[in-house]
Amino acid sequence: MAIHSLTSIYDNDRLDALRAAERFDPQAIHKLHSKLLRRFVADEDAVADFPARDRIRLHTLDLFRRCDSKLDGATKLLFRTDADLLIESVVLRIETGRSTLCVSSQVGCAAACDFCATGKMGIARDLSAEEIVDQVLQAGQLLVGEGRRLRNIVFMGMGEPFHNERQLKRALDLLTSRAYFNHSPGKILVSTVGVIEGMLRCADRFPAVNLALSLHSARQSVRETLIPLARNYPLDELRRAVSEVNRLQAPSTTVMIEYLMLAGVNDADADAAALIAWLDGLNVHVNLIPYNPIDDAPHLIGSDRPTCKRFAERLKAAGLQTTVRHSLGSDIAAACGQLVRQENRAIARQAVLGKTSSPG
DSSP states (O other), rough: OOOSSETTTTOOHHHHHHHHTTTTOTHHHHHIIIIISSOOOOOHHHHTTOGGGGGEESSOOOEEEEEEOOOSSSSEEEEOOOOOOOOEEEEEETTTTTTTOOOOHHHHHHHHTTTGGGGGEEEEEEHHHHHHHHHHHHHHHHHTTTTTOOEEEEOOOSSOGGHHHHHHHHHHHHHHHHHTTTTOGGGGEEEOOOOOOHHHHHHOOOTTEEEEOOOOOHHHHHHHHOOGGGSOOHHHHHHHHHHHHHSSSTTOOOOEEEEETTTTOSSHHHHHHHHHHHHTTTOEEEEEEEEOOOOTTOOBBBBOOOHHHHHHHHHHHHHOOOEEEOOOOGGGOSSHHHHHHHHHHHHHHHHHHHHHHHOO
């Protein structure tokens, strides 16, 4: 049977038609979803008693490679899509015992941020909602096999989520629905470089889902050099959007401000002062992020630890909730897009070699 003729576990209409044709108890579908999507039971055990297990499709992605960090609890998962494209997800095992999954929403990214390896790839295509949530399913199964539980899901992998807004919303529906993953929306975070319309629509439809803004500078000229898309979303308009998101969401929900610390670019006292002024009156939490260098941006260097600490102290003194993050997975190229880009190049080279060496 061709794989595309199988019924997806996320397609209610086809599942109902399959149930009617096979005449089995509708509770079998609920049990399958519970085992697979909420408890992350291994495939074989999840479908063991499903009446039509040979007629359903559990996964849309194949695990291509797994890379485990020898330095910390990070694991990079490279997945192959049906179109033979590679994407990546990163599992982060925090010392406190919490586990976080960073998922991708696109193959490549059109935002073309200067500091991001994915941005250097350009955009290949959007991922479907099923490809997005399959990253969650397979990572959840991996963690359950270790005696852990997936707690947080962050859309901070490959792609700008709001450039794939339709599939993002479908994925969020599946993740938060009681009939599917039943994952707490408060444990989901969507990160954007500042696509204002998408931010506002997401906050309106999913007010409990957290939003993160990749700001990286509160000076327009600097931000535009780092994020070309910033030319379309000036800082004054972006600030009004964050204020509106604050209004749409619960008072206890803060917008995460992601700020990559780059030496000589955005880490001076003047940069801190500009950031403090821009954030004044907003309900936010600032994450200061160490920079994972990439080969395509040798001109960018991460700020040293004392500079990060001094920058954070200035923000805290101004009353801003601030956290200095620690980099994980540096030995497995965990910064978004690095490893998958290398692998896609290798696959392309093999394809070319195969064609040139073939007879005829």
